[in-house]
Amino acid sequence: MIKKDYLIKALDADKQVRVILASTTGVVEEAHIRHQTSATASAALGRVLTAALMMGSDLKGEDHALTLRVNGNGPAGPIVATVDAAGHGRALISVPQADLPPQAPGKLDVGGLVGQEGYLEVIRDMGLKQPFRGQVKLLSGEIAEDLAQYFMQSEQIPSLVALGVLVDTDLSIKAAGGLIIQAMPGAQDDLLQSLEENVGRLGPISDAIYRHESLEEVLAQVMEGIAYQQLDSKPLAFKCKCSRERLGVILSGLSEEELADICEKEGGLEITCNFCNQVYQFDQAEIDAYRSK
Numbered sequence: 001m002i003k004k005d006y007l008i009k010a011l012d013a014d015k016q017v018r019v020i021l022a023s024t025t026g027v028v029e030e031a032h033i034r035h036q037t038s039a040t041a042s043a044a045l046g047r048v049l050t051a052a053l054m055m056g057s058d059l060k061g062e063d064h065a066l067t068l069r070v071n072g073n074g075p076a077g078p079i080v081a082t083v084d085a086a087g088h089g090r091a092l093i094s095v096p097q098a099d100l101p102p103q104a105p106g107k108l109d110v111g112g113l114v115g116q117e118g119y120l121e122v123i124r125d126m127g128l129k130q131p132f133r134g135q136v137k138l139l140s141g142e143i144a145e146d147l148a149q150y151f152m153q154s155e156q157i158p159s160l161v162a163l164g165v166l167v168d169t170d171l172s173i174k175a176a177g178g179l180i181i182q183a184m185p186g187a188q189d190d191l192l193q194s195l196e197e198n199v200g201r202l203g204p205i206s207d208a209i210y211r212h213e214s215l216e217e218v219l220a221q222v223m224e225g226i227a228y229q230q231l232d233s234k235p236l237a238f239k240c241k242c243s244r245e246r247l248g249v250i251l252s253g254l255s256e257e258e259l260a261d262i263c264e265k266e267g268g269l270e271i272t273c274n275f276c277n278q279v280y281q282f283d284q285a286e287i288d289a290y291r292s293k
């Protein structure tokens with residue numbers, strides 16, 4: 001079982017395909033604990049967060065960010081994950097306790113929980129005036145298939161995407177991870193076919209993460225019979241950007257009247273970060289300080 005959360009990238013010797021592999025068991029477990037997700041919600045949230053971490057692996061600047069937003073109008077409501085160049089990700093699911101019976105033993109109904117009536121949206125904020133936005137209609141709400149369609153339609157890159165979250169009977173995360181293979185223009189059909197066969201033999205990606213000790217071992221199976229070089233490796237973590245100072249800004253946005261009202265009724269204020277569920281308490285004195293600003 002792969003214990004570390006990290007991702008690796010590789011290219012075949014002729015630079016026709018690019019491979020990204022990620023193991024995210026700890027990251028998804030932390031998301032599950034913070035949001036108290038049901039089994040199916042853990043799988044949905046984990047797939048979106050894992051996909052965002054892999055897509056964000058190309059970010060360079062310290063203030064750059066990638067957001068993946070999926071809204072299929074299903075019982076889970078919108079799911080949002082935001083990642084930065086350092087491999088830090090945070091994510092939310094609107095209805096964390098929503099759940100559905102499995103489609104088959106061990107097959108969580110992620111598509112049913114996410115829904116199919118809506119969009120997958122990618123927002124790349126590269127520090128420019130306008131962030132880049134791309135959007136596709138959902139196909140299945142299972143995320144991997146929807147993301148492959150996004151790469152094809154929005155970025156014209158034929159891609160194979162696998163995302164998986166194995167949830168244990170006590171709802172903890174047994175294994176989670178993802179695989180993205182992208183074909184460069186002019187990639188040979190026989191190479192793509194070998195890759196497809198290798199990935200088929202590998203089986204579900206979450207099982208592969210569970211069975212192996214490292215992503216390098218999984219990569220060797222994906223690239224079996226193909227000359228390749230591994231490029232970089234990067235640690236991944238669940239980490240939120242919220243802070244007392246950032247949330248204090250919300251207080252300064254409230255009117256004098258609203259703040260006075262809160263103080264009178266509650267004697268203080270609690271603000272919860274939607275992305276990590278951290279609760280910030282603001283007492284009377286702090287609120288008074290914002291009132292006088």
Ligand SMILES: [Zn+2]
Nearest residue numbers: 240242273276
């Ligand atoms: Zn937070």
